Amino acid sequence: xxLILKNAKSIALLAAGxxxxxxxxxxxxxxxxxxxKPVGIGTQKIIPYxxxxxxxxxxSSAEFKDVSQLADIPSPDRIHSVxxxxxxxxxxxxxxxxxxxxxxxxxxxxxYPVVFEDTSIQWKIMEQRQATEKVDAMKCFHGFIILLKxxxxxxxxxxxxSMMKSVIDSYHDSMTWVPEKIxxxxxxxxEETGSYLPVNKNKRKQGIRFSSxxxxxxxxxxxxxxxxxxxxKSGGYFARKGHFDTTLFxxxxxxxxxxxxxxxxxxxxxxxxxGSMSPYSxxxxxxxxxxxxxxxxxxxxxxxxxxxxxxxxxxxxxxGGIHFAASxxxxxxxxxxxxxxxxxxxxxxxxxxIEAVLETLKHWPDTDTVLLIADNEASVKDINLLKNVKKxxxxxxxxxxxxxxxxxxxxxxxxxxxxxxxxTELAEIKKWQTGTEVKIRGKxxxxxxxxxxxxxx
Numbered sequence: 420x421x422l423i424l425k426n427a428k429s430i431a432l433l434a435a436g437x438x439x440x441x442x443x444x445x446x447x448x449x450x451x452x453x454x455x456k457p458v459g460i461g462t463q464k465i466i467p468y469x470x471x472x473x474x475x476x477x478x479s480s481a482e483f484k485d486v487s488q489l490a491d492i493p494s495p496d497r498i499h500s501v502x503x504x505x506x507x508x509x510x511x512x513x514x515x516x517x518x519x520x521x522x523x524x525x526x527x528x529x530x531y532p533v534v535f536e537d538t539s540i541q542w543k544i545m546e547q548r549q550a551t552e553k554v555d556a557m558k559c560f561h562g563f564i565i566l567l568k569x570x571x572x573x574x575x576x577x578x579x580x581s582m583m584k585s586v587i588d589s590y591h592d593s594m595t596w597v598p599e600k601i602x603x604x605x606x607x608x609x610e611e612t613g614s615y616l617p618v619n620k621n622k623r624k625q626g627i628r629f630s631s632x633x634x635x636x637x638x639x640x641x642x643x644x645x646x647x648x649x650x651x652k653s654g655g656y657f658a659r660k661g662h663f664d665t666t667l668f669x670x671x672x673x674x675x676x677x678x679x680x681x682x683x684x685x686x687x688x689x690x691x692x693x694g695s696m697s698p699y700s701x702x703x704x705x706x707x708x709x710x711x712x713x714x715x716x717x718x719x720x721x722x723x724x725x726x727x728x729x730x731x732x733x734x735x736x737x738x739g740g741i742h743f744a745a746s747x748x749x750x751x752x753x754x755x756x757x758x759x760x761x762x763x764x765x766x767x768x769x770x771x772x773i774e775a776v777l778e779t780l781k782h783w784p785d786t787d788t789v790l791l792i793a794d795n796e797a798s799v800k801d802i803n804l805l806k807n808v809k810k811x812x813x814x815x816x817x818x819x820x821x822x823x824x825x826x827x828x829x830x831x832x833x834x835x836x837x838x839x840x841x842x843t844e845l846a847e848i849k850k851w852q853t854g855t856e857v858k859i860r861g862k863x864x865x866x867x868x869x870x871x872x873x874x875x876x
Contacts, residue, residue, distance in 0.1 A: 447535045447542070449524045452503075453517065457546040459507075465560055470729055472565035474527070478506070478557045479514075481522035486530050492567065495533045499568045499729055500541040507548045508556040520544065527563055534565075568727035569763065576761055579697045582667055586701050587753075589664040590708045599655035603647045612640045661709040667698075672842045673792075673815060674702035678709050679842075683788055687718035687779045690792040691772065692756060693765030699792060699817040700756055707749055714752065718783050719744040721756050722775035724800075727763035735801045738771040741778050769800030772830070776808055786810060791830065795819040799826040808834055815839040823864065823871035 465473055472491060475484045492498065503523060509516065528535055550556040614628040615637035629637055661678070665671060692700050700721075707713055725733050726740040740763050744755030776789055789812045793799075796818050813836035814827045823840060831838050831848050838845040843859045851857075855866040856874070864871040 457544040459548045462549040470567040474563040476562035500566045502543045502564045504545045506556040506559045508550045566729045583701045592659045592661045594657045595660045600653045602651040604650035608646045614640045676842045677706040685787040687786045688790050689720045692721045692759045714747045717746045720779045721759035723763040724765045724770045730767045769798045772799045773801040773804040811836040813837040821873045825869035
């Protein structure tokens with residue numbers, strides 16, 4: 420079920436209020452809960468919505484009407500938050516609302532005691548203030564609302580992490596000799612042959628040549644030869660080549676591109692680890708195995724769009740789920756990625772990419788560029804915050820086949836970054852106009868309506 424507030428102020432108060440005070444005792448006591456300050460809201464209605472459990476009570480009563488929805492809670496560790504909701508209206512001035520709240524908490528403990536044993540659960544007391552008559556107050560919801568975390572069963576997360584670990588553990592490298600390659604620059608050089616051309620054109624065609632100019636009447640003969648100079652040398656050195664098991668995912672475009680480039684020492688890597696991003700997160704870790712020098716000034720951030728926060732609590736700019744790894748040690752970065760994946764996998768499809776970038780730049784203000792590793796299938800929920808990003812953001816877009824999402828094109832265009840898609844680098848995005856064509860791995864894409872769409876011929 421979902422909670423619908425009647426006015427914008429109520430929505431704001433709910434979103435702010437449900438960032439509940441974390442209670443750090445070994446167990447949560449009713450006395451502790453009674454110290455929470457009520458948050459005022461308007462009036463609410465209820466409609467069915469997955470992830471919300473309603474335990475209704477009558478007006479001015481501590482008895483439950485129905486607790487059957489408790490059976491819909493898979494386990495207590497899936498609970499994100501609990502809210503006690505009541506109305507401020509009272510029939511007599513002597514009515515004791517705190518006392519009624521106490522009895523309501525007591526009855527919740529009787530029917531579902533385990534909720535008081537998990538100190539990670541957040542709590543809130545919400546006071547409805549719009550009703551000024553008893554008839555209106557009795558129509559309001561009274562009781563408890565339980566919000567479940569936005570996460571898949573832990574077994575699925577552990578399965579993904581196990582797959583990633585098996586690929587990463589299979590990594591080994593070898594040193595291979597890269598032969599020297601020389602790129603020549605060829606130019607044409609005009610030089611004298613030492614002979615003179617006949618005045619008569621027919622004799623010239625016949626190949627007749629003279630050794631003197633005959634009083635300056637004959638022209639010198641010239642010939643053109645090709646002269647080559649070295650434009651560029653490459654190779655002629657030993658390079659580290661990585662080997663790993665690729666049976667669990669076919670394409671390694673991202674890995675190949677990451678290891679092929681030189682990256683700024685002050686670059687921050689911001690990686691989406693929600694949903695289906697595990698094959699690409701694996702390639703990021705393989706890149707660090709192959710290029711350990713990237714870790715020397717490690718700036719790695721993994722984000723999951725809210726740490727399993729229920730979708731209704733996510734607010735633009737403060738969704739959360741951003742995990743930092745400032746370390747020159749591979750294991751620390753790997754643990755941060757694991758921690759971010761276990762904390763949540765996204766929930767709703769749009770992601771908080773820009774919030775993650777802004778938090779990264781706040782954390783490391785001397786960062787000169789950001790590499791955003793993102794999911795092409797997920798839109799950017801906070802794209803309106805892009806105006807606040809003051810550093811170049813290049814986007815490595817994962818899972819792109821037929822279209823390149825307009826949000827990521829916009830990020831690169833506005834910030835002066837680049838797009839990396841299927842081992843292809845796309846630059847000068849600001850110059851793109853409707854109809855501009857680009858090639859990605861030999862396939863033509865056309866820029867229109869803010870996105871790149873594959874052309875069919």
